[in-house]
Amino acid sequence: MTYPDGHVGWLATGHSTVRAIMGDPRFSSRYELMHYPFPGGPEGPLPPAPVGDMTGMDAPEHTRFRRLLTGKFTVRRMRELTERVREITAEHLDALERRGPGTDLVEAFARPIPALMICELLGVPYADRDRFQSHADTVMSQDVTPEEQYAAMVGLQEYMAELVAAKRAVPSDDLLGDLAQDSGLTEEELVGIGGFLLAAGLDTTANMIAHGTFALLRNPGQTEALRSDPQLAPQAVEELMRYLTVAHTTVKTALEDVEMDGLTIRAGETVTLSLEAANRDPARFPDPDVLDLHRKATGHLGFGHGIHQCLGQQLARVELTVALPALLDRFPTLRLAVPAEEVPLRTDMNIYGVHRLPVTWDQG
Numbered sequence: 001m002t003y004p005d006g007h008v009g010w011l012a013t014g015h016s017t018v019r020a021i022m023g024d025p026r027f028s029s030r031y032e033l034m035h036y037p038f039p040g041g042p043e044g045p046l047p048p049a050p051v052g053d054m055t056g057m058d059a060p061e062h063t064r065f066r067r068l069l070t071g072k073f074t075v076r077r078m079r080e081l082t083e084r085v086r087e088i089t090a091e092h093l094d095a096l097e098r099r100g101p102g103t104d105l106v107e108a109f110a111r112p113i114p115a116l117m118i119c120e121l122l123g124v125p126y127a128d129r130d131r132f133q134s135h136a137d138t139v140m141s142q143d144v145t146p147e148e149q150y151a152a153m154v155g156l157q158e159y160m161a162e163l164v165a166a167k168r169a170v171p172s173d174d175l176l177g178d179l180a181q182d183s184g185l186t187e188e189e190l191v192g193i194g195g196f197l198l199a200a201g202l203d204t205t206a207n208m209i210a211h212g213t214f215a216l217l218r219n220p221g222q223t224e225a226l227r228s229d230p231q232l233a234p235q236a237v238e239e240l241m242r243y244l245t246v247a248h249t250t251v252k253t254a255l256e257d258v259e260m261d262g263l264t265i266r267a268g269e270t271v272t273l274s275l276e277a278a279n280r281d282p283a284r285f286p287d288p289d290v291l292d293l294h295r296k297a298t299g300h301l302g303f304g305h306g307i308h309q310c311l312g313q314q315l316a317r318v319e320l321t322v323a324l325p326a327l328l329d330r331f332p333t334l335r336l337a338v339p340a341e342e343v344p345l346r347t348d349m350n351i352y353g354v355h356r357l358p359v360t361w362d363q364g
Contacts, residue, residue, distance in 0.1 A: 001272065005043045007035040009270040013277035015284035015301070017261055021273060023306040027252035031056045034253045035270040042146050050153045052192015055250075055308060062307055065193065068183055069311055072175050078314035081117065085322045088116050093330045101360035102337050109327065110210035110357070111202075114319055118201025121315070122194060123174025124163060132159050136199040140350045156195040164190050197312075204247060205316045207346065207353025209323050212240045214343060214354055216324070217336055219291045223328060226293055230325040236293040237320045241302030243291050245276035246352040250304070275301045276352075333362040 001011040012018050021027050028034075031046040049056025054065055096108045115133075119126040138144055138152035164187065167180040176194050179185060185193065216223045226236050250273045258265045265271060279300050280288040303310040310316070328334065336343070337358035344355040 001037075003035040003037055003270065004039055004041040005035055007270060009035055009272070010265060011272050011274065013274045013281070014261075015278040015281035015299075018273045018275065018278040018301060019305050021252055021260070021271060022250070022301070022304065022308070024258070025059065026255050026258050027271065028058050028255050029056055029062075029250075029252060029308060030058055033255075033268075033270075034251045036146065037249070037251055037270070037272040040145070046146055047150055050150070050157065050192055050195075051188050052157075052190075052194070052196045053153070054193075054196060054311075059307060065189075066307065066311070068179070068185070069193070069197075072178070073311050073314060075314050078318050081121070081315065082318050082322065084120070085113070085117060085318055086326075088113050089323050089326050093326060097330070101363065102358055105213060105357040105359045106206070106210045106354065107356075109323075110213070111206045113209065113323055114205035114316075115202050117315065117319060118198060118312075121175055121201075122197060123167065123172050123176045124194075124198060128159070132156055132198060133202065135159070136202045139199050140203050141348065143348045153195065153199075156199060157191050160191045160194040160198070161187075164194060200310075201312055201315075203351050204310075204312075205319050207246045207351050208240065208244065208316065208320055210357050211244050211246060211353040212237075212320065212324055213327065213334075213359075214336075214340075214357055215240065215244060215291055216328070217334065217359075218340055222291050222293050226325060227328045227332070230329070232293055233321045233325045234317070235296070236324070237317055238297040238300060238302075239291065239293050239295050240320070240324075242279045242285065242295075242297040242300035244352065245279045245300075245302050247302070247304070247310075247350075248276040248352050249274060249350075250308075275304070331359075331361040334359055335361065 002008055012021060030049065032048045034046065036042055036046060054062055057065070092109050092112055096103055099108055115129060116126055135152040135156040139149055164176065164180060167177045171177055171181055179190055216226065226232055251270060252273065253270045254265045254267050256267045279285070279302060282288050284299065285297070303313040337360040343357060346353040346355055
């Protein structure tokens with residue numbers, strides 16, 4: 001594949017190949033080594049990842065940060081948050097009902113639930129969301145330059161620096177408060193980690209809730225299957241993660257010559273990994289273009305694989321497992337308020353989804 005800067009690298013689409021590369025330490029995630037795969041990219045190398053951006057780190061640097069955070073995102077700890085997710089979901093279902101038919105599900109329901117949860121988990125005031133949401137949106141956009149993305153990361157870190165300073169001065173019972181007191185992180189590292197976690201927590205699950213609802217409403221048989229059997233929810237979430245793959249692409253660069261599928265990837269060559277293509281690989285998932293909530297979608301790459309597998313995946317699972325069945329239960333006649341082709345898709349963003357999702361229902 002020829003990259004926008006003229007580099008001739010690779011595109012990987014098969015499930016086994018993509019998974020193998022994601023787990024292979026001979027491939028680097030460092031930004032300054034990679035060639036930008038999207039149109040309009042820079043002609044030169046990208047700047048290094050900002051401090052704390054774990055997606056742009058390799059071991060052993062990545063290992064140090066990951067070990068500090070893994071204990072904060074355990075399955076048990078995330079399940080303990082389930083009741084709070086239920087409370088927040090119920091509050092926003094009430095608000096959605098008050099707004100009435102024709103409401104945009106993204107703003108009224110999909111965005112606030114994960115935003116409130118990540119803010120409470122980190123210790124970020126939700127009332128400050130106007131300050132950090134626009135920066136997070138820019139970081140995820142493909143319609144801005146890498147320099148603009150980098151500037152947005154800096155803006156997010158400037159906000160986080162104020163928050164971290166306050167938590168250093170006055171301890172708080174939250175993730176950032178814990179890290180501020182006894183993690184051994186420098187000020188710059190803590191600010192970077194906080195900004196990284198906040199941006200990741202705001203965007204990915206919100207788009208899965210909205211895009212997942214869109215997919216279900218376009219597949220009424222699957223909607224009815226989930227509505228009639230809420231116990232299907234955990235399995236349905238895995239299938240939706242496979243089917244939609246909102247975090248659709250990742251990029252690696254070979255640190256040495258690597259033999260892969262009978263080909264030689266030379267040191268310095270960049271490989272773009274299409275997670276969405278891997279999750280639709282018929283060699284791994286029969287009838288991959290069919291949404292089937294009864295499918296055992298184990299092994300999907302919707303949360304990534306290897307050392308960069310999504311740190312917050314258990315929280316995302318809890319939020320999706322609670323929010324989607326609750327939405328369908330509250331509004332049995334939920335449907336799109338506009339033709340499906342008029343729903344604006346986020347094809348201009350690094351995280352897929354829908355920009356807006358107008359929905360309606362019968363009021364009884």
